[in-house]
Structure formats: C-alpha cells, structure tokens
Amino acid sequence: MKIAKYNTKENTLLVGFPSNGLVGTFSVSYLIHHLKMKQIGEIEMPDLPLTLFVEEGEILSPIRAYNKNNLFVIISDVPFDQYLAEKFALAINEFCKKNAIKKIVIVSGMETVNQKKGNPKIYGLVTHSTLDGLLYNNQISKFLNGSIFGTDAAIISVFRKTNIPALVLYAECHPFFPDPEASIIAIVTLAKILDVEIDTRDIENKIDKLRIQHRNLMKETIQTLQQQQEKKTRTPQIYR
Amino acid sequence: MRNDDDFRFATIPPMINSLFDDIEHRILSPLSCLREFDNQWVLEFDLPLVNKKDIKVTFDEDTINVEAKLNEKYSEKQIGDVTKFEYFKKSLSLPEKIDNKKTTAQFQKGRLVIKIPKKVIGHQVKIT
Secondary structure: OOOOOOOOOOOEEEEEOOOHHHHHHHHHHHHHHHOOOEEEEEOOOOOOOOOOEEEOOEEEOOEEEEEEOOEEEEEEOOOOOHHHHHHHHHHHHHHHHHOOOOEEEEEEEEEOOOOOOOOOOEEEEEOOHHHHHHHHHOOOEEOOOOOOOOHHHHHHHHHOOOOOOEEEEEEEEOOOOOOHHHHHHHHHHHHHHHOOOOOOHHHHOOHHHHHHHOHHHHHHHHHHHHHHOOOOOOOOOEEO | OOOOOOOOOOOOOOOOOOOOOEOOOOEEOOOEEEEEOOOEEEEEEEOOOEEEEEEEEEEOOOEEEEEEEEEEEEEEEEOOEEEEEEEEEEEEEOOOOEOHHHOEEEEEOOEEEEEEEEOOOOOOOOOO
C-alpha cells in the first residue's frame, strides 16, 4: 500500500471540548500551555448562554482560538447540547475557511466501562481517506465499529461534506470521571501527529489534583451527554 | 500573578458548586456513578489522593456511606476563600432488592468499585 507522506507544514486546526473523561479539555489545554500558543480570538455563538470566566482578573470567553505557526486551536470550556453542538461545528467550519485550514484534528474520549490493565489505547476516525496515512504512519488503530453522538458527531457530520478532512482521536477513558491519564496518551499521539515535542511530566505530576479540580465540569458534561443520548435505546446509566 | 511555567488549565470551575462540598468541615463530595448489570449493581467513587487504608464503607438500612481521608490537603479557592480540604464523604441511596451482605469492593488507581449483587427473587418455571 502506498501511503502519502503527511505534510506537517500545512495549516492544521486542533479542536478540544468537554466530553468523556474530559480528554479533549485536558490534552488540548496542555498543548496550548506547552507550545506557548497565543490567543487570537474568541468564537461567538449567539445561542450560547452568556458566560464569561474571570481568571486572575483576566476575562475569558468560554470558546477561544489560539495560534502558533501553522497550528491553530479552538477550545471550549463548556459542553454543548445537541443544538449547540451543530452551531459549534458550523462555527469551526467558518473558522477553517477564514484561516485556510487544510485539516482538523479533534481529541475526545471513548467510553471503556471495563478498562483492561495497562495503558489506555487510542483510535482514529477519519472523514476522508487522505488522512489514512496519518493513522498508518503514527500507528493509530482505526476506529472500525461503534456509534458516535454529541459534539464529535456534529463536527464529523459537517466536515465529511466539506473538502477539509478531519481526524478524530478517541482515547480510551473512564466515561464518568475526569481521566487525565487517558489524556496523556492523547497528548503523546498529538505530539507525533503535529511533529512537536511535548513533555508530559507536568500533567503526570498533577493527575490526582486535576481529577478533584474538574469534578464540576465532568458532572456538567455527563449531564449534557446524557441529554444527547436520551433517544438511544440502551441500559440507562445513573449519574449521581 | 500567574507564573507562566506553572501549568494550569484555563477552564474555570462553575460559580455555583453543584457537588455540595462541605467547606465548613473541609469535606469534598466525590464523583460517583451507579450502573446496573444483569446480576449486580456497580457503584464507583472517584477518590484521588486517597490510600486504601483510609477508606471506610458502611451500610445503613437503605444507604451506602463512603468516607476517605486525603493523603495530603487539597486547597481550592471557592467564593474567594481558600479552603484546605481533608476528606471525601458521600452517602447514596441504594437500589431495592440487593444482597448487600455479599458486597465486594476494590480500590485501584484512586477509584473505588463496589459490586452489590441483586437479590434473586422468584422461582424457576418448569417447562413441560
């Protein structure tokens, strides 16, 4: 099989938002910090409940855009219901058009109820076969079977109809608890894909505290995800 | 003043703490989830910064109580003041028709997994 070499110099957008295990939140935040990326703007969504965060006197919008060289990042600190997920996906598409983005990478978590011993695994799902080489070259197993819902599904649905290919990285994680350990696997994989060096020791040293610190966001995320999943026929899971 | 070398996530906890931490007694409310399987209920508690020996699980009539002492104080700024939390504590109502005498518990990587078998009620129907 002939695999096209992936061009790391083209504009790439990385997207993170609260989902299973908060994997996207942890890994994308960590990359922003470690690559010392600069905030270049905010993503406005008129239907999003008006929320601003204040950190150390600095006013932050819940959805922000960052940049360094050819890498762009959009990160959301708030989870989306089904309606807002579609709006978010369309906002990402607009951002891609304005910034000549050639591909997007989304980081998310994959529910593993009975996590086996050892390191969590990571799987990749691509919207266009042009990104198959990226999976192959970085030894990422292809996500072959399963169902996707929520914000991931909204973004995939939008981008599979465009000419901008998208790769979704799914790290195996605990579905109901913050899982910084799974995020480390995602960070290592992202570093390979983006051809950057990332030292994960900082997050490794803070795993326990991050789990405590993000309890509220995890709870809100699960409640949002469960609302999105209501129509699915499966054993109801109770989250308390 | 923020030190740029100190890694922090930009995500900010919600203004209203939905987990009902007890600031006065320095007790954190842990995340927990309850899942139903064919023969049992599986109840999980996320207890980072905890050692196995410092966890206490007790049953009341229809409630399960989990208490754990943190192996180091956890500081968090809530409503402007810094609180140094020392414990996790949570009580949950139990599902009906359980056999809590056969309950088992495991603690690994800061997660407490409690398996509570369902009580077998009824009788087998003979097929002729």
